């Protein structure tokens with residue numbers, strides 16, 4: 001009995017002192033909210049109106065077995081034709097901005113700027129104008145994984161010429177859309193492009209060039225990004241007055257124990273997996289992270305290579321790369337425990353996995369929803385944001401993706417829980433002093449989830465892929481996200497009335 005009174009007393013005191021954990025918490029003034037999609041995942045119209053083939057068209061058409069449900073993005077959400085409905089959904093949610101990507105081969109069918117495809121330009125102009133009509137800021141990603149197949153045939157991201165190819169494409173995009181687009185993202189998720197596309201046999205072009213291809217790609221991709229940034233800075237910024245940055249995929253790697261080996265292993269995992277791309281841009285010294293250079297050089301020498309498999313940057317290139325991003329664009333989904341593990345099967349040597357030399361695991365209770373890549377670890381998000389603050393002098397961060405997959409259904413309580421707790425962790429990070437400026441939910445609606453096809457649903461809106469109309473319906477999470485945006489605060493106890501249709505509030 002006495003114990004009960006003590007507990008009650010403690011709770012009342014906590015409530016009176018306003019302990020924030022489960023109460024309503026405000027987002028700062030000016031904080032921006034949006035949702036994201038990407039061209040290949042939603043547009044469809046894969047060969048309409050002059051668009052040419054990209055690496056995802058090629059892979060899904062020639063290797064359907066590589067995609068879990070043998071599907072493709074030929075029609076996807078059909079947003080090429082249904083973009084007005086998409087914007088209507090954004091108005092229902094009350095978004096500040098919408099992040100989408102441009103399909104390179106829809107704008108430049110030959111891959112090069114010798115001919116600009118008017119129909120493709122019209123599509124993006126219409127989308128941008130429709131967004132602006134309702135006060136939704138467009139955030140345009142230039143490259144979200146759909147490389148022209150023709151460029152892939154010439155080596156893609158492993159050919160140093162891609163720096164020029166990408167720069168030419170970027171100049172076309174700024175010229176066409178920069179009068180209205182004030183947020184540009186050069187490249188989405190370098191790690192996935194290089195490691196999953198070139199290092200292993202996963203994302204297109206699935207080259208499986210272990211221990212070599214991913215590093216060639218990394219160097220060229222970083223230089224291509226930097227060149228696109230500098231072109232904007234020197235030729236467009238003064239008139240267009242926009243922002244330009246890059247979006248990294250960064251998960252959090254936590255040491256599995258306090259042993260020196262595991263502490264070092266987790267540090268290496270963070271350095272290899274995301275600092276590989278962020279260190280050259282945001283650190284004081286530039287270049288690839290020192291631990292990474294050291295480990296790959298040592299392994300390469302042991303293996304009989306005449307030089308490190310990780311290509312070097314020249315002094316000029318190191319300087320050219322440093323500082324080339326107005327924000328730290330962050331896509332975050334998961335965290336893992338990391339321990340040292342040097343035992344990689346012989347046929348996997350050389351490889352990135354062997355160079356890094358760690359093992360990882362997650363806890364069963366971190367599984368939420370359907371996807372293997374998303375784990376529910378909100379504290380990892382907070383730690384990651386703090387690490388970015390500490391390592392890079394607190395750069396302004398834009399969360400450009402965060403979300404979780406389910407197997408479908410309108411009552412997505414898993415997703416509601418995920419968003420609430422991750423937004424809570426973000427607010428904790430703001431309290432820690434991290435400079436986070438905006439948040440983007442992945443995704444506006446279900447779409448083609450790469451090698452998982454349509455088996456994983458990330459949408460605030462459910463899409464019926466069996467219907468020719470690709471009907472979109474709001475999930476519970478859409479109602480909850482809408483309330484966060486309307487109130488600019490996080491209320492863990494808010495319960496939407498799902499019997500009432502989601503409507504467009506005045507002013508949207």
Ligand code: NOJ
Pocket residue numbers: 038041188189331373401442449458
């Ligand atoms: C990251 C990618 O940018 C996006 O295309 C993908 O759908 C989500 N993560 C979910 O896996």
